[in-house]
Amino acid sequence: MPLNERDRIEILMMIGVGDRMRTQQEVCRLFHEMHPDREPVSQSTVSRIERKYRELGHVRDAPRQGRPKINENVQQDVILSALENPHCTVRQVSRDLNIGKSSVSNIFKKVRLIHELAEDDFDRRTEFCEYMMDHNNQNNGFIANILFSDEATFFLNGHVNRQNTRYWSQENPHWMQEYHTQHPQKVNVWAANNEFMRHFMDALYKVRTIVDFFNNKMLTIYSPKQTLAVDEYMLLWRGRLVFRQYIRNKKHKYGIQFYLLTESDGTIMKIQIYTGAVDDMGGKGHASNVVLHLVSDYLDKGYSLYMDKYYNSVNLARQLLDRNTYCTGTLRANRKGIPTEVINTRLDVGGTVQRYGGHICVGKWKDGRDVLYLTTEHENILQEVKTRSDKTKIKPAPISEYNKYMCGIDLQDQMMAYYTSHRKTIRWYKKVGIHIFEMMLYNCTLYCQMFPKIYPKRCGECFIQNGYNSEAASEAYFNRYPERRQPNMSIFGRLKENLVEYGGFNKSRPKNYRIQDAEDVAINVVGMVVKWTDYLLYRVGKKYRNT
Known part of the structure; x- marks a missing residue:
């Protein structure tokens, strides 16, 4: 409740004069003791009242300008005009009643059109609920056999979803609830032992665990083809950061610089984040040190490396x-x-x-x-x-x-840009973690494309990546709540079957290619997205429905 003129005079009396003046903190505490049922005032409010009295000699509100304040009579006139002519516009009502358009819009926003309840609605709905409960108790699969249609969700934010035109799905598409990214407390999760890593004087101590996990996991589960490529990628970041880089000829001129080791199809094998001249690879011979670091696990094996x-x-x-x-x-x-x-x-x-x-x-x-x-x-x-x-x-x-x-990095940059989770209003380490997690999903999408039974080829690569992201999120959810899983097989089960049938990932291998068990590889791919989801940043634009 805002302060009136009497409250402001009371605060001035609490402040006092001369040697008996109280501090702002004491005035706030005294006001709260005298009015415990009201919202406490802040020190800035007390300071503003005192400054206004010294400058103007009073604490009255300034006279209002423009049209008079909206009262209940005006609201009733607006509602009656809408009842008389439901097709009237806000501009017409504003012109007829001499009220601002924003005021009319605010009044219309509070008045909502809802279904009128009839007298027998309660009895009919109760009867229907009892009917559904009885049939569900007699047959556990009764609800699962019902086809729910004519259901849609619309967002009035100017965003049009053009990524697909799917009308039918083999699985329930509403197992999770969508959230917009303007609720960071709901869709951002960060987990890292900052106190332990801070002692190592590492500028990337907040994301070092994620970077090492990605590199070690890719080295463990996948042996690349004979051709590799080294290039850089700039993650947009315009905030203040000690190792922010500037490259004039890049699309994102300011940002965090990634050095990537990829295949020609865009599979990312290893990443390295540049932290400036104080980095272990900084200084003289920086470019050569970067290359030797990225290919250190693939030397003496006959690989072919391409670089600019x-x-x-x-x-x-x-x-x-x-x-x-x-x-x-x-x-x-x-x-x-x-x-x-x-x-x-x-x-x-x-x-x-x-x-x-x-x-x-x-x-x-x-x-x-x-x-x-x-x-x-x-x-x-x-x-x-x-x-x-x-x-x-x-x-x-x-x-x-x-x-x-040499087109691997450009290809992965293009494919990841279709379904990016990058947002401007997040911390740099969260943005880096989200980007690395997207790299994991992109790599797994490429692995699924190697086997034609997982998705039909007519869907296109963009649709495959979007579908894989959704199934990865559902697999992570049902891994935590297995009792809510439906009996149909997920993408990871199909991936495991295809790996066992094909006996490996790729056909063209170097001479010293190490053969791994296909079942273990499938389990590692599943663990790459599922097992560490609670540990890594989970950001695919959705949130668990804990119901």
């Missing part, structure tokens, strides 16, 4: 070649060890020049501009490739292979 000119160098290629790892990618002209003949040679459009040294090939190809490249795997031969417009073009083999296998 930010990372590639002759020295790094020599280090990788010594560890039985091949590399291919573009190259900067100011790198050390590049032959001067390659840099100084002028070429016509389509021409190429190369030099070899120690199984390392450095070449230059003239397209619209000069393109420097380095490879330790492919021969520098020209071959025909098809462009997006189905035209043929002659390119060197290292360039065509680089374009073929």
Whole structure:
């Protein structure tokens, strides 16, 4: 209840004058003792009343401006006008009664159209409830055999759902309740031992456990194909953060920089978050240190690595070649060890020049501009490739292979952008945790796409990812409440069956590919999303219905 003029005068008397003046805290306590049934006043309120008295000499309210205050008679006039003409608009009522449009809208908002209750409604509804309870007691599956239709939910927030047009579902789509992201206390969960990790002076101590879990889990359950790619990803963040990065030519110029090791289809194998020059990989040789850290678990196994000119160098290629790892990618002209003949040679459009040294090939190809490249795997031969417009073009083999296998990060960025959970009004560590959890869901979606029995191919990749996110959330919910599970098989059961039938994840493997038991792999994939859901950030735009 707001303070009136008498309350403000009483507060001034409590403050006192001269040496007998009370502090604001004492005035608040005294006012609460004298009026225990009223809402206590704050110190800012006491300060504002005292300042107003000193400046103006009174504590009266300022005279109101504009139209008179809405009273009960005006509200009745607005309601009567709507009853006389139900098709009238807010603008018409505002013009006829000389009332503001916002006031008319507020009055109409309080008046709601509801179903009129008849005298026999209570008896008929009671009879129907008794009928349903009797049949349910006689047959436990009676409720499950009822088809509920003509049910829809509409959100008046300007958002139109165009992601799918599904009308029928094999499972109950309303097992969980949807919440908007403006309720962070309801949809955000954070669990981490901050006191334990803080002593290690790690800038990522709040998300270090999640990062390590992701890297270790991917190393355990999946052996990638022979081709890998290294690139960076910028997670948008414009708040104050000591390791926030700025990259001018990125879509998100400010943010948290991720270094990713991926496959050509977008499967993310390992992540590393850059925390600035004080990082273990910061300083001189930063790019080479990042690459060696990301591929440290895949050295000496014959993998092929693709990277752009930010990372590639002759020295790094020599280090990788010594560890039985091949590399291919573009190259900067100011790198050390590049032959001067390659840099100084002028070429016509389509021409190429190369030099070899120690199984390392450095070449230059003239397209619209000069393109420097380095490879330790492919021969520098020209071959025909098809462009997006189905035209043929002659390119060197290292360039065509680089374009073929370097699109993994761009692909995963595109696919994850369709169903992103990123929001602006959250902490940076929550945003990072949510993004890592989305990476897990995206990886699991790719694993499901390897087996055609899980989803029909006509649904498209976007629909598959959306459906997998929903089923992952339902699996996490029913893992906590198994008694509420319906008898139909979930996606994880189908995934396990297909893994056992196919006997593994991928067909093209390096020579030293380690075969794992398909059933154990399926269990690990399930555990990646389900077992750690309570520990990780759970954010797919929904919340458990604890009923």
